[in-house]
Amino acid sequence: MTTEVAPEPADLLTRLQERFPGAVEPAPEPYEGLIVARDRLVEVATFLRDEMGYGYLSNVVGVDYPEEVNGLPPRFEVVYHLFQPTGGPLTLHVHADRENPVVPSLVSVFPAAEFQEREAWDLLGIRFEGHPDLRRILLWEGFDGHPLRKDWHEVYYEEEKKPFSSRWPEGHPVMAESRAPLGRNLRYPPGWSPEDWRPTADAWGYRPHDEVAEQRNPAMPVDRVVLNMGPHHPSTHGVLRLLATLEGERIQKLEPILGFLHRCHEKIGERNTWLGNIPYTDRLDYVCSMTNNWPYVLAVEKLMGVEVPERAEYIRVIMGEFTRFLNHAVSVGFMCNDLGIYFTVMLYALEEREFILDLFEMTAGSRMMCNYMRFGGVAHDMTDEAVGLARELAFERLPRFVDKVDAYLTENELFRARTVGVGVLPPDQAVAYGCSGPLLRGSGVPYDIRRADPYSIYDEFDFDVITAPDGDAYSRYLVRLGEMRESLRILQQALNRLPDGPVMAGKKKATLKVPAGESYGRIEAPKGELGFYVVSDGGPNPYRYHIRAPSFINLGVMGELCRGHLIADVVIILASVDITLGEVDR
């Protein structure tokens, strides 16, 4: 990421139009950003990256517009969110033909696009020309069609939107499954037979090994072994499959294979009402549900233009920072589990988590699936008792825990032996791959959205952005440890200054009117940049609802991190990247 001074947006547009005449135009209302001509996209992106300082491609999302929506013709659209070291997004729109959607791939400019373009191909069927490996990523090859296209219908379920009434024709519920005739509930692509199917990932894995990677020592060729770690493995933190080619115990090539927990969250989200999506976001990263609500609420609030009362902002910050603490504590604990200290450190972390969950229960009414934030505030006020518990945790108990972990692990010889120098991620690579959160800051890049593009009231707090220089698993541990301390600092300030007042702007409403438009809300979630891209057509449901999941995008660099390491290191690297499969697979 270069440190060039950011040009003004208007200035940017004129510079782009001078450089690429006719290729760039501002997006019409209600859209933001620029529309870029398809054939000049790679040049424009390269120019933006090299000369304008937009070095961080955060989000790639495809949208299907089969009809005229918001005043633009039928099309496929790919939206890119680019960022400078500070400030908000530059949104690029690229339009593609509805019948034959082809868009040039940006992988050569931003490797971060690799997984996300595969996702857009998988779910929307937009082909990215020049993508090195355009395969399905979340769905399997036997899936017919691309589910996020508006003209794709689920086999059971033939309605566009969630038809509340039609499920209760005469006051009796009708299961959608009962409408599907037996045996017709599965649809394969035409000409595809499950008997002849060999998963493409496996075809990659079991190819003659010389194609996969070169022998390390040609004078002494070694037989290679293909090892499947997962989907059932104690250290993959869920149903993740890592397909590794080994030479002895050394990883030659490794690829994460995703989608075992895929439920097409985004499709379901497009059927739900705006409000009904809030509890659904809890299920993404089930370790820290509080921070999952937040960016969605931010994105929709931006569309609706709602002001959030001050007390509600403070409560959001308190909940968010407790969630960050909880996530980092559990993450360090699980890392120790993978190191072989079975459950000792993890149970210490879970003990603290219990107290934080108690606080969540007191405030939101639920421990893990909190469903707490609303458009324009939070669902319930914090009681005095809850504030008391929060004060005790933030001032007394949790600092002791951090000190304890610090004393046990930071200078521990064996811990250092296993983590120092393992899975080194250079800073330029971290930025190019779109990594975020402790993974990015562990490589020495001081990029924290709370500081770079402050949302909520983070500009009012005094805290440091923690970085560690080496980019290895130990650095990520150090960043997590430091961020736990910084979280406590923010919590102490917030609890000391917590104002009185309402926690909700206006009245609680079950149905809301969200004006047409697009919006991208993002926060610094514990695992990285969690962003929600929503498009509204003024209707009761989101027209498009996309999640930029940090775990998913951080996994894109996993293969690079593991190359040349031993099997034993893979689990440490995975633990230091810190993923939750609920968020990866969505």
Added chain:
Amino acid sequence: MESLSRFLAFLADAIVNIGDWIRGLLLGAGLVDPWVSLIMKAIGALVVAFFPLMVVVFLIWAYRKVAARMQGRLGPNSSGTWAGPYGILQTFADAIKMLTKEDIRPQGIDLIPYNLAPILVVFASIATWAVMPFGPRLIGSDLNIGIFYILAFSSAALVVFLMAGWSSNNKYATVGAFRSVAQLIGYEIPQLLAVLTVVMVTGSLRMQEIVGQQEIPLLFQLPVTAFIFFLASMAEVNARPFELLEAESELVCGYFIEYSGMKFGMFYLGEFMNSTAVAALFATLFLGGWRGPWVEQAPILGTVWFLLKMGLMLLLWMFIQITFPRLRIDQMLAFNWKFLVPLALANLCVIGLVNKGITEWFPGGVSTWTRAGILLMTNVGIFLATWGILAALERREQRRRETWRAAQVGEVEVSA
């Protein structure tokens, strides 16, 4: 009064006296001597074989309890289903569960080694108990090559791990088996060298003789040797910092991943029995075995001392199991070949020379205390020398790392 003293005398060496009593009964019943000896040996073998099993049943419970307390939990207890006071019957419940489970056999296994491995793993660790001295007169068989016999059987475990890993037709198991060969062969060398040092100082391979020589426990005469032996035997029994054959978080279960039901239970049992055997061996070689106060008066106390010392070692083993992370295979082998083996060799040579020197220079012999003092001083010397070399190496490594990092930082600045 007389009966009480007779009873006390009986109690003072209860186990041996019970043996004598049974022998008397059999002789009185008219059996001739070779048969009586045979029956007595059979009973003795049964007792010796069941002793480690009983210890392990208790040990598994104790391990779970200690682990739970260290992790802020309760561990097995009676709050759910009743499992005895403090959950002491939990292990029995687990054993019954294991026995009633389905025996799953994967496809493509090599049937004979696959089925033989769980039997041999328990057999090998039971067999080591035959020569373990429990008391002055209480030993299965006082072989004149006792310690050699134990080492031979503990090496057999290597073959068992290889059999289990290779025959399972599973990549994780195979990797576990590879590791077992690399690890166990590697760590056998320092273990043997440490034992050799002990044998040299005590002058015997016979277990009772080794114990008999330890008026001052060898731990206080040869601390470096004890340290080497302890580390090497931790690796031999596959305990936590060296627990690479199983490596739950990487290899899931290592060499016995494909075993289920009681076959899995046998491996589990074998692991705990090996640890018990190694703890007993350490207690015998370095802590003076059954030696302790009042053993002359009441030989049964010898067994108590022995069990206490063994328990102490097991507790240490538990603490390490619960709190240590695992090393990586390359680090572990590097530690062995670059540190432990050279140290053990140097230790052997120096102790050998000093030991010989004592006998040469003092033809009239020296008191035990003088001898122990000289050996201890030698050990301190070895320790200081090792420390110095390690510190020098560490400083060099530190300098190298700093120059490397400075170079890295410089590069980043240039590119930005």
